[in-house]
Amino acid sequence: MNRWEDIVQVPLPLPFALKIIHAYLIKGEQGYTIIDTGLHTEEDLSTWKQAQKEVGWSWQDVEKIVLTHYHPDHYGLAGKLQQLTGAPVYMSETDYQQAKLFLDRESDMPEIMADFYRKHGMGEERASQIPGHLRSFCRWVEPHPEPTFIKDGTSIRLGDRDYVIYHTPGHADGHLSFFDPERGWLIGGDFLLPKISPNISLWPKCNPNPLGTYLQTLTEMKSLPVKKVFPSHGPVFDHYVERIGQLQQHHAERLQKMEDFLIQTGGATAFEVCTYLFGADLSIHNLRFAMAETLAHLEYLRLADEITRLEKENRYIYSVV
Structure with missing residues (x-):
């Protein structure tokens, strides 16, 4: 566990590709104060207990639990803690x-998401795996x-310091x-990561243009005088403005790559674009996120009137205008 003055970084294991989430103890x-929690697994609970031994605190010493967002690796243990x-x-x-x-057992989102992916070109064999995977x-x-x-715009006491809350x-x-x-x-959750691009996903019943929103967030946050970022994945880093620029460039290049593919093919489903970008040999977990990321970029282009979307044989086809 790494430490910076009053902040302790607690690495918690994950049973999927990211491997580790960094929670923080202030x-x-x-x-x-606990910032993000990990999953409700025995491994993550054991890691928190090990952090208690190493740092010297107990459950009764916890003043508050603060979550950057709802994704399971950040939110999962919150109720138990x-x-x-x-x-x-x-x-x-x-x-x-x-x-x-997304995560309530009574929600019909798993079935809605499977139908959503079918509409965007995913075959039945893969789409039928979505409900069970999401409910897992x-x-x-x-x-x-x-x-x-x-x-957003208010402040919260974390440890002995007042932090400004930013909606990112x-x-x-x-x-x-x-x-x-x-x-x-800046305790940034998954807003800005030092080595990987945060997954920007389009989901049913959520923001219809998440990539547009994310690019706006990057632009608005760029002027903040950040000297050190405490991210949820990857090491603490200080090249804040440079990293924002790198992510802006990354998304610009991906958008161009998608447009080029649509020109070459004369039109394609989101699933075909996804396979082109990320390959066909993906686990259902990785495929779900790859599809959502692909759709976020395609819908960004469509809403900017760079490409069109037509329905053909009950599937959406994207084409360059």
């Missing part, structure tokens, strides 16, 4: 609603927390980041 006079600590859980209202939409995450997020909602959507509609203006430190 020490204050009133107790400890709330039971263990009695501490309030803070997150955006948007992301709590989406946690229930429920066990990793139960029990759901009972949160207190926080929002794109990766998740209600994603929040936390900025300490005195030190120039």
Whole structure:
């Protein structure tokens, strides 16, 4: 576990491609604040208990639990930790609603998502795997927390310092980041990662243009005087403005690559574009995110009137104008 003054980085294991999520523990006079939680697994609970031994704190010492967003690796243990600590859980209202939409056992989102992917060209063999795969995450997020909602433009006490709350959507509609203006430190969740591009996904019933939103977030946040970023994946880093520029360039290049493919093919489904970009040999987990990322870029181009979308034989075909 790495440490910076009052902040401890806690690496928690994940049973999928990212392998590790970095949660953070912030020490204050009133107790400890946990930033993001990992999944509700025995491995992640054991890691938190090991952090207690190494740092010297107990569940009763936890003052609050704060979530950057609703994705299972950030949100999953929040309800269990709330039971263990009695501490309030803070997150955006948007992301709590989406946690229930995607991760509640009674939600029909798994079936909606499978139909959505069929409409965009995914074959029945893969699409039929989507509902079971999505519902497999429920066990990793139960029990759901009972949160207190926080929002952009206000401040929150983390440890002994006041952090400004910034709404940094794109990766998740209600994603929040936390900025300490005195030190120039940003606890950024998945808003800005040092080595990989945050997944920007288009989902049913959510933001219809998440890539447009994310690019706007990058532009708006670029002027913030950030000296150090504490991300959820990858090492703490200080090349904030440079990294924003790299991600802007990355998405520009991907958009151009998609347009070139559509010109070459004369039109294609999102699934065909996805296969071109990411390959055909993907697990259902990786395919779900690859499709959602592909759709975010295609819909960005469509809404910018760069490409069109027509329905043919009950499937959407994207073409260059």
